[in-house]
Structure formats: structure tokens, C-alpha cells
Amino acid sequence: MIDFTLSDSDKDILEQVRREALVTRKYARHYDDREEELPPMALPEASEFPNLLERVLERPAGDTGLATLQMLLGIERSWGDTVPLRFQRTALGNAALMAAGTPEQKARWGKTMLAMAITEPGCGSDSKAIKTTARLQGDHWVLDGEKIFVTTGIRAEGVVVWATTDAHAGRAGIKSFVVMKGTPGFEITRKEKKLGIRASDTAAISLSQCKIPRDHLLGGDESIPKQGSGGFRGVMKTFNMTRPGVAAGGIGKARASLDFATEALAQEGVTIDWECGRNARSATCARLIQMEADTEAATLATLRAAWLADVKQENNLEASISKSKGGEVSRSVPQGCIEILGALGTSRQYLLEKWLRDGRITDIYEGTGQIQRLIIARTIFGYSSAELS
Ligand SMILES: Cc1cc2nc3c(=O)[nH]c(=O)nc-3n(C[C@H](O)[C@H](O)[C@H](O)COP(=O)(O)OP(=O)(O)OC[C@H]3O[C@@H](n4cnc5c(N)ncnc54)[C@H](O)[C@@H]3O)c2cc1C
Structure with missing residues (x-):
């Protein structure tokens, strides 16, 4: 239970x-x-x-x-806020390492801060369309391509890079590789400027004839039985744990906005009567109660996805439900609170306008809201990604 x-x-x-x-x-x-x-x-x-x-x-x-x-x-x-009191020494690439790395790779890079680079100038949601290539040359892989919007890309010590080993093979050709900073051919080309979460560093990366040892292929050598889990499916498992975490971030912004709006209203003598019947409620009160209920639903969906992970059960569907709901409240709740408070909500004297900007990303990275709902529909109705995309 x-x-x-x-x-x-x-x-x-x-x-x-x-x-x-x-x-x-x-x-x-x-x-x-x-x-x-x-x-x-x-x-x-x-x-x-x-x-x-x-x-x-x-x-x-x-x-x-x-x-x-x-x-x-x-x-x-x-x-x-987005600024943490202490940065953890882990990022999205570490979650990929834990999901798909061999025991030897986990021991080797477990304490290395790793970002993850999938997105490219020509590809986002459709990650099987990546153009970055990896060619095997003797005992090395040679990577070429451009990556954008890499969270923690500036701060990280290395990056898990998605690349294709066979452009005609679609998903089957996609593998991920650990590339350490300082490797010749690896370059941070810029720090992205963003609408929100500006305290989080986001980088664009160029890989040009970037040569890495063969054993940097995540999941180990494909030709060895029981290794090679670093392919598309293996690394996608990363998101079963990280998507609820992204949802939690968005829910925090929704909660902060609700607390701020409730307090601001109280200062003007408007209190929320939780007990009165729905016909006796003011429009403001009804709106706040609805937003509270949505935020609570998103919270419970997120806790359920994490609880399934705790009890070692499959949580792919629930991870997407939590991300979709978290993404929804991180947009609708700060927006709704600004509507209720009017100009006060947009003032830079307070953080509410920032929470609206910071929360917006919840519904974009690690799979947009639309993509989460596609995954949910596919899982519930049993469609393949080719049948429903
Ligand atoms: C601050 C920030 C940090 C990021 N961090 C990382 C990171 O660390 N690593 C990384 O690899 N990427 C990262 N990203 C990139 C992010 O994952 C992509 O932006 C996201 O996957 C969407 O891709 P896109 O922007 O190309 O949009 P597109 O894929 O072009 O989508 C545009 C719109 O079309 C919709 N859409 C697309 N396909 C479908 C479909 N099949 N059905 C219905 N609707 C669809 C989308 O939902 C969206 O609304 C980051 C982005 C930002 C802004």
C-alpha cells in the first residue's frame, strides 16, 4: 500500500x-x-x-x-530558487551513467559531474534524428557534430554525448559516449541566454574530430554479451527517474506562487474559505482552490512515480504522467496567480514573475508536454512509436 x-x-x-x-x-x-x-x-x-x-x-x-x-x-x-545552497556533483549524464553504464564505468565516473547532450540545432523532440556521428577508428571513437542547450554544460567535468554510429539505422544506430572536458576537438562554443532558470548554466558544444577511447561507449562494447546497454533504449531509461525530478522542480514553482498569492490576498483582507460551499465562493477563491487541487494532483502523481522506483517496479508510464502534470501546473499556476494579483504579479519587486519564467522549462526539457502525452497514450493503448508519433 x-x-x-x-x-x-x-x-x-x-x-x-x-x-x-x-x-x-x-x-x-x-x-x-x-x-x-x-x-x-x-x-x-x-x-x-x-x-x-x-x-x-x-x-x-x-x-x-x-x-x-x-x-x-x-x-x-x-x-x-533555482540557485541551490550547494550544487550536487551530479547532473543528467550521471543519471544516464547509472541507467546504462557497466559496473566498471559506474565506478570510474560515478563521482564525475556529467552533463548530457542529445539536442542539436536540427533536432529536439525527435531524438532519433540526431546528426552527430561516431566512427570507430581502431581503438577509438571519433565524434563530429553540434549540440545545443546542454544543462550544466559549463560546470560539468564531462558530457554524455548521443551520436549515431549508422545514420541509416535510426534508433538502433544511436549510442552514447562519455567525453571528458579537455579532449582535443571538444569545445564549448557559447553559454545560452534564456527566458528563465538563468542560474542554471546551459551550453552549446562543438565536436570536431573528437577522439575518445573505445571503452567510453556507455554500456560497454556492443560485441560483448550482456554489455552494450548504452543504446537508445538503455539510455532512455534515464528519464524514468529524472522526469519526476523535473516535475518536482515545476511543482515547487507552482507552490511558491500559490503561497505568495494567498499571502498577498490576505494582506488585502481576502482570505480563502475552504469550508464554504462552491456557490458561496468568490471567483478568486474558486480559482485558488482549483490551482491548489491541480498542484496537489501533480504532487501525488510525482510521488507515485518515485514510489514505484523505490519498490523497484516499472514506472515509465507514471514518470511521463508526473512530467506532464508537473509541466502543466508549472505554467498554469504562476500564470493564474499573476492573473489574480494583476500588476503586482508582474513586478520585479517580487519573485512571482520569475517563477513564471523559471517554471516554463518544466514542460520543455526531458521531453515536452506533448511528447509525454504521446508516451502516455502509446503505453495505455499499446501502440508502437511508429504507430503513434
Ligand atoms: C533550458 C534548457 C535546458 C535544456 N537542457 C538540455 C540538456 O541538458 N540536454 C539536451 O540534450 N537537451 C536539453 N534541452 C533541449 C530540450 O530537451 C529540447 O528543447 C526539447 O526536447 C524540445 O525540442 P525542440 O526545442 O527542438 O522542440 P521541437 O522538438 O522542435 O518541438 C517544437 C514543438 O512541437 C511539439 N512537437 C514535437 N514533436 C511532436 C509530436 N510528435 N507530436 C506533437 N507535438 C510535437 C513539441 O512538443 C513543441 O511544442 C534543454 C532546453 C532548454 C530550453
Whole structure:
């Protein structure tokens, strides 16, 4: 049975994250205004808080599953800001490594911060259309191509690059490769400038005759039985865990917006009566209650996707449902709160307008809302991607 009741130690951890989130808010506007500046790996106040990772790993057995707790922490952190109190030394490429790497590769790069580069100037949602190539030359792979919008691309120590080994083979030809910074032929060509999440560094990368050792193919050598899981399907498993995490980020922005709107209304003497019947509610009150309900639904969908991972069950469908719902509330709730508050909602004196901009990405990266709904429909009705695309 699913039970999301938190133990006292988990409540205590979440309470610490809320206090940390309030600290990060102090830096929100600074890094939003100065996108060219990289926030530090740890904010000055970080030393005032116990190490959260250690606290999480030392929890008593029987507490909430790790994946579920991570979602709650993600919501809470994002409620604060995009600038974290401490950067974790992991990024999307690390999740790919854990999903598709061999035990040897996990041991080798487990502590290396890895970004992931799929998107190219000519391809986004349709990732099987990538043009970056990988050619085997003796004991090396040679990579050529352009990648854009690589999250953590500036800060990461290496990048998991998707490339095709056979342009005519579609998905079957796509493999992923670990490319370390400093490899000749690997170049960061620019830092992207964005609508929101400006504290998150996003890079464009060029690969020109970039030669990497043969064993940098994620999942190991294709010709060895039980290896070679780094192909398209293997690496796509990455997203079963990371999509709920992206949803959690969007839900945090929706929650922050709702809290801000409720407080701003209270200051004007407008309180939300949760008990009165629907016919007695003002339009404002009804709208806020609807947004609360949508946000709660997105939260429960996200926790369910993570809980399935905790109990080692398949969660592909639920991961997409959570991402789709999280993407929806991260757009509709900050927007709805601005509608209710009017000009106040757009003022740069407050963070609400920023949450609208920061939340927007939830419904774009790691598969847009439309793509999530395609996956949901395919899974429920049993269509292949060729039958429903
Ligand atoms: C801030 C940021 C960070 C990012 N980080 C990364 C990263 O770390 N690594 C990486 O590889 N990429 C990253 N991306 C890229 C992101 O994953 C892509 O933008 C996303 O996959 C969509 O691709 P696209 O922008 O080319 O849009 P397109 O694929 O061109 O889509 C345009 C529109 O068409 C819709 N659409 C497309 N195909 C279909 C379909 N079959 N049915 C219905 N509608 C469809 C889409 O939903 C969208 O609304 C990032 C992007 C941003 C903005």
C-alpha cells in the first residue's frame, strides 16, 4: 500500500530544506539579472547547515524511500530558487551513467559531474534524428557534430554525448559516449541566454574530430554479451527517474506562487474559505482552490512515480504522467496567480514573475508536454512509436 506519511526524521530534513530554500531566495534576483555569472558551488550560508546528503543517507531503515524523499526535497528546494545552497556533483549524464553504464564505468565516473547532450540545432523532440556521428577508428571513437542547450554544460567535468554510429539505422544506430572536458576537438562554443532558470548554466558544444577511447561507449562494447546497454533504449531509461525530478522542480514553482498569492490576498483582507460551499465562493477563491487541487494532483502523481522506483517496479508510464502534470501546473499556476494579483504579479519587486519564467522549462526539457502525452497514450493503448508519433 502506498503510504506517504513522513517519519519525524524525514520531517526534520524537510524542515531544514525549507530553511535553506529561504536563504537561496536572497540570491534569486542576483543570478537572474546576471546570467553570465556562475553561482558558486556553495552559497556563503551553506556552512551554517548540516550536510543534507549525509543526513539523508543516515536515515533509519523504514523511513520514506529515497526516490520519494528526493521528490519532496526537490519541490522544497525549487520553492526557494533555482540557485541551490550547494550544487550536487551530479547532473543528467550521471543519471544516464547509472541507467546504462557497466559496473566498471559506474565506478570510474560515478563521482564525475556529467552533463548530457542529445539536442542539436536540427533536432529536439525527435531524438532519433540526431546528426552527430561516431566512427570507430581502431581503438577509438571519433565524434563530429553540434549540440545545443546542454544543462550544466559549463560546470560539468564531462558530457554524455548521443551520436549515431549508422545514420541509416535510426534508433538502433544511436549510442552514447562519455567525453571528458579537455579532449582535443571538444569545445564549448557559447553559454545560452534564456527566458528563465538563468542560474542554471546551459551550453552549446562543438565536436570536431573528437577522439575518445573505445571503452567510453556507455554500456560497454556492443560485441560483448550482456554489455552494450548504452543504446537508445538503455539510455532512455534515464528519464524514468529524472522526469519526476523535473516535475518536482515545476511543482515547487507552482507552490511558491500559490503561497505568495494567498499571502498577498490576505494582506488585502481576502482570505480563502475552504469550508464554504462552491456557490458561496468568490471567483478568486474558486480559482485558488482549483490551482491548489491541480498542484496537489501533480504532487501525488510525482510521488507515485518515485514510489514505484523505490519498490523497484516499472514506472515509465507514471514518470511521463508526473512530467506532464508537473509541466502543466508549472505554467498554469504562476500564470493564474499573476492573473489574480494583476500588476503586482508582474513586478520585479517580487519573485512571482520569475517563477513564471523559471517554471516554463518544466514542460520543455526531458521531453515536452506533448511528447509525454504521446508516451502516455502509446503505453495505455499499446501502440508502437511508429504507430503513434
Ligand atoms: C533550458 C534548457 C535546458 C535544456 N537542457 C538540455 C540538456 O541538458 N540536454 C539536451 O540534450 N537537451 C536539453 N534541452 C533541449 C530540450 O530537451 C529540447 O528543447 C526539447 O526536447 C524540445 O525540442 P525542440 O526545442 O527542438 O522542440 P521541437 O522538438 O522542435 O518541438 C517544437 C514543438 O512541437 C511539439 N512537437 C514535437 N514533436 C511532436 C509530436 N510528435 N507530436 C506533437 N507535438 C510535437 C513539441 O512538443 C513543441 O511544442 C534543454 C532546453 C532548454 C530550453
